[in-house]
Amino acid sequence: MGHSMELETRGKRARTSSSSSLTSDQLSSLSDGLIHRIMSFLKARQVVQTCVLSSRWRYLWRSVPCLDIDQEEFETAGPNRDKEKEWHNFEYFTDHLLINNIPIALLDTFRLRVTGKCYFDNIQSRQAARWIRHGIKYSTQEPGIQRQGLSSSSWRVKRLHLSNISLDDSFMKHVNSGCQCLEDLELKSCWCTFHKITSDTLNNLILKDCYCSGLSVIASPMLKSLVIDGCRNRDDCLLVITTPAVAYLHLSVEVWLFRGGVLLNRMPSLAKALIHLQDNIQRPKKLSGDRFNLLDSVSNRFNLLDSMSNVRSLYLSDFKAMAISEEFPEFLNLRTLLLEKCDLSDNFQMLGHFLQHSRNLENLTLRHCKFSKNPKKRGRLNKGCLIQLNVRCKNLKLTEVIYRDDDVQMLVDLLSNISGDLPKNNIKLTMVDQDHH
Template structure:
C-alpha cells in the first residue's frame, strides 16, 4: 500500500520513534548543492575564470567555499572594478600623472589594501595566471604595483598579463627578472611596460616553454627578439628609445603568427624577420609613412610574402605605390584579407588591382568593412549604379587562375543590391571565382 495514501495518524505513528530533521536541514537537503561536492581542483578551475575580488566574495556561498578562494592558483586584480559609478567631484582626492590621467585616492587606497592582503593570504604554491590591470599612477603608487609584480612572479606563473592603462602613452614599469621562476611561463602579455636588454636576454635563453608574447604600447630598449620556442608574437604601437635602435630583429624558428602595428617615425627600419621558416600568418598595420627608408620597405615586403596575410587600412597600399613604382612578386600569398578597404575612387580600385597582380598564387580574397560609395551624398539610382559598374569593368585587369573565392564582409544591409551590381562589373574577368557576401 502506498504510504502517501495512509491516514495522517498512521503516517505520524510510523515515524514518531525516529528523530525528525530540523526544517533548515530539510530545506538544505532539498536544495542539493552538487557544486560544493566537487573536489578542490575543479573548484579552483571554476574560480580561475573570475577576477580576484569576485573570487573572494564567493566565500559567503557556503562553509565549503569559505576558504577555497585562499588557494586559487590565479591572482587577477583590476582597478576598473573598484571605480565608482559617479565621477569624483572633489579635485583634492585625485592625483594626476603628467596632467592626463586622474585617479581618485578614495578608489585607489581600497584597491591597494585589497591587493596587498590578497598577495599575502593566497597560499597557492604556483600560479596559472598573474593579471594586473591598473591605470597610470604617480611614483609612490607605482611602487605598490611593482611590489605586486615581484610577489606574483615568485609563484612561477604560467601566464603573466600586466596592463598599465594610460592616456598619456607608454608606462613606467620594468618587468623584473624571473630567473628560475620562468620554467612554467608560456604566455606574456604586456601593455605599457618598459623593456631593456635584460628582457631580451631572458627571451633568448630564460623562458624555456614560452609560446605567446604580446607587447602593446611598450617602451623598449632592445634590438632583437630571439626565441627558440615562440609561436605567436604581437608588437602593437611600441616605441623604441631614441638613438638606441632604428628597428627590431625577430628570429624565431617556430614562429607561426605575427601581428604588428608600426610607424616609420617609431621604427625607421621596421621589423626585420629572419630565421622564421614556420611563419604562415601575418597581420600588418602601418600608422605613418614619414620619411620612409628603403630598409623599411624591404623588411615590410619580406613579411608580405607569406601564405596568410591581413592588411589593416587601405592607405598602406596607396602609400606603398606612391613610394615605389613597382611592387615585387608575392608568390607565396594564398589568402589575403584587407580591412577598412576604400574603393570609392577609381585610383583606389587601380591600387587594389596592382596589388592583386603581384599575388599570382592567391586563392581567397576577403574585403572587410569596405566602402564603395560616399554615403554622405544622395542615394544613387539603380540606373546610375549600372553605369558605374560598366565604367569600372576596365579598371581591374587582374586575372588569377587560382583565385576561388572573393568574400565581402559587411555590417550593414544597406545597398547590398547596388553593391552586387558594382562587384559584377569589377570582377567580370573572374568568371570561375565565387563571390560571397557575409554579414558580420
C-alpha cells in the same frame, strides 16, 4: 587579512536568502578542483569573500590557481570619491594577499590591473611592479615547489596578464630567470622601458597600447601568436622580431609613433597576418620614404612581406601607393587577401603584383581602397597596365569590392580586362554610404 575580510562580509551573509544558501550548499558538494575552476572567473576580492559561505569554504580560496587582482574592485561611485583611500585599501589588500595568504609559487594564472594610464610612470604603477617582482622572487619559499619539478628559482605561472604597470629591465630579467613555465604574456597600457622580450617557453604574446622606450628585440622560438596593437616605440629604435614558429601575427601601429620601424625575420609557419599601418599624422619629409616602404624588398627597415611568403590569409590596411621592386615575394599558400583603405593609385602595382604572385588565391576583398583622382592618370591606366597584367591566380573564386564613390570604375575596368584569365572568378560590388563604418 583573511579574518578582516570575513568580518567585512559576514553581515552580508546574514541577509542572504534561503535560495542563496541552497546554491552555496550545492556548490559545496563539488570537488575542490571544480570550485577552484569557478573561482577562476572571479576577481580576487570576490574570491576572498567566499570564505564566509561555510566552514568548507573558509580556507578554500587560499589554494586558488588563478588570481585576478583589479584595482577597480576598490573604487567607489559618487562625487565624493577619495581616490587616495581607494588606493590605500587596494594596496593593503594586495600586500597581505600576496605576502601572507596565497601560495604564489603554485599559481597557474596571475592577472594584475591598475586603473588609469601609467604613461607618466607614477608611484602606483611602480608599486604594482613590486608585487610582480615579489611574486617571482619569493615564490620558491612556498612549500611544494620542488615537488612540482621546477628549479629552485621558478614560478610555475603559465599566464601573466598586466595592465597599466611600469615595467623596466629588472622585470624582464625576473621573468626570464624565474618564469620557466610562462606560455602567455599580455601587457596592456604598460610603460615598458625594457629593451628585449626573450623567452624559450612563450606561446602567446600581446602588447596592447603600451608605451615602449627602446624596445629592440622580440625573440621566442616557441611563439605561436604575436599581437602588437596601438603601441609606440620611442628613440627611433628598430624592432627586430625573430619568431619562426608564429602562426598568427597582428601588427597595428601608428607609423609616426613607431619611427624606427619593424624588421621581421622569416616566419615559415605563419598562417594568418593582419598588418595595419595607421598614418593619420602629417610627417616631416625627413621621416618619409624607405623607413615606411613596406613593400619594397630593398628596404631594411620594414621588409615585412618577404617574411610572410607562406601566409594563407593576409589582411593589409592603410598601405600607401609606392614603387615596388621586381623582387616581389611569391605567396604560394595565400588563399585569402583583404586590402582595406589601401592606396591603389600606384598604377595598380600592388594589386597587380599580388595577382601575379599568388597563384592559389581564392578570395580577394578590396574595402574602401583609394584610387587616382587625376583624369590624365586614369587615361594612361586604361591604355596601359590594366591589359598587360600576367594574372596567375586561376583559382580565384570571388572578388568583392566595397566602395564609397564612383572611383571604383577604374577597378571595374581592370577586372573586366583580366576576366578572361580568371574563369572561376565572381565579382561582387557593394556601395556603402559615406558615413558608414
